[in-house]
Amino acid sequence: MTTTTSAAARDVIDRRRDATGKANRRPVRPARILLYIVLTIVALGWLAPLLLAVYASLRPYQETAKYGYMSLPHHLSFKYYSQAFSQGGMGKYFLNTLIITAPALVLTLFFASFVAFALARFKIPGRKFLLILFTAGNLLPPQVMVTPLYTLYTKIPLPYWLSESGTVYDSYLGVIAIHVAFQTGFCVFVLYNYMQTIPSELTEAAVVDGAGVWRQYWRVILPLARPALGALATLEFTWIYNDFLWALVFMSTGDKLPITSALNNLRGQFFTDYNLLAAGSVLVALPTLIVFFALQRQFVSGLTLGANKG
Numbered sequence: 001m002t003t004t005t006s007a008a009a010r011d012v013i014d015r016r017r018d019a020t021g022k023a024n025r026r027p028v029r030p031a032r033i034l035l036y037i038v039l040t041i042v043a044l045g046w047l048a049p050l051l052l053a054v055y056a057s058l059r060p061y062q063e064t065a066k067y068g069y070m071s072l073p074h075h076l077s078f079k080y081y082s083q084a085f086s087q088g089g090m091g092k093y094f095l096n097t098l099i100i101t102a103p104a105l106v107l108t109l110f111f112a113s114f115v116a117f118a119l120a121r122f123k124i125p126g127r128k129f130l131l132i133l134f135t136a137g138n139l140l141p142p143q144v145m146v147t148p149l150y151t152l153y154t155k156i157p158l159p160y161w162l163s164e165s166g167t168v169y170d171s172y173l174g175v176i177a178i179h180v181a182f183q184t185g186f187c188v189f190v191l192y193n194y195m196q197t198i199p200s201e202l203t204e205a206a207v208v209d210g211a212g213v214w215r216q217y218w219r220v221i222l223p224l225a226r227p228a229l230g231a232l233a234t235l236e237f238t239w240i241y242n243d244f245l246w247a248l249v250f251m252s253t254g255d256k257l258p259i260t261s262a263l264n265n266l267r268g269q270f271f272t273d274y275n276l277l278a279a280g281s282v283l284v285a286l287p288t289l290i291v292f293f294a295l296q297r298q299f300v301s302g303l304t305l306g307a308n309k310g
Contacts, residue, residue: 050285057081057279064275080279088262088280094287097258099172100247101240104179108236109229111180112187117217119188120195121203131192134185142182146249149178153250170252178246183239187232194228195221230298238288259284 056069058076067074084090115134119127153169163171198221206216222229244260251257266273266280292299 050282053278053281056275057282059275061273061275080276081283084266084276084280084283087276088265090259090262090280090283092255093257093259093262096172096256097241097260097287100175100179100258101237104176104183104240105233105236107176107180108183108187109232112184112232113191113222113225113229114217115184116188116191116195117221120192120198121200121216121221131189134188137185138182138189142245146245150249164253169250170256172256174250175246178250179240179243183236187236190232191225191228194225198224227298230295234292234295234299237291241288 052069055073056064057080058078059073060075060077063074064071118124119131124130150169153174154167156168157166158168158171158173160166162173163169165171168174168177202220202224203216206220211219241258242260244258247256247258247261254261263277263280263284266277
């Protein structure tokens, strides 16, 4: 009896396995093959400049000058990387970038998430207009604001311990503030739309339990918004880290400039070693690549939020 039952069970399992295997083995459509080919070409097109910079940074300048950048290598080494780091003074500039990027990123996500929470969860008069206003601020070209902001920065006083110039101009605080001001609007727009998908019953239950506004935001909504915050953190870090316009306009002390300015130190007055410059460019790009791969899961899940929601 037991043997018969076991044989019948195995037969059922085998049939289900065969059915599942047949269901999974769907024919590959030509359209899907074409899609993969196009995506591969586009990906290689985006990666080509970075790969060429890495390849050039490993070769001596004399070799590429004689045989060309697309020739086969005769000698590869990492000496350009150590030379670029020391000659460009990158340690100091990396620290300057950290002083600007870290506070700007944290403040942007904090302000944007709290504003988006308030607009999404409370019936504030004119909240749609406020959301449009936040979004419209991103449509204004930053270059249009350079002259009035420069004049304003030179007239706003700051204590000496915050700014050696005595004003907002030539201070880290000024660059941080402009990044927060310009990036908050986009983050509010993204987080507002995501928080609209969170069931209102969650905050209603928190209110019944006696939770105030801050506790609803910090304990209920913010943990659920982690995927969206992770995606925004990746994008915002890249944008703030790579920016050079605001630091160039609002800072006069060269030792305070961010890492993007370090590449100028690798350019000679009469001669530029482009292989050395390529090594410096790779070093400058490394932090953004590290952040992207570290937050890759959050970034992808943040981009696909709501894809399966009706």
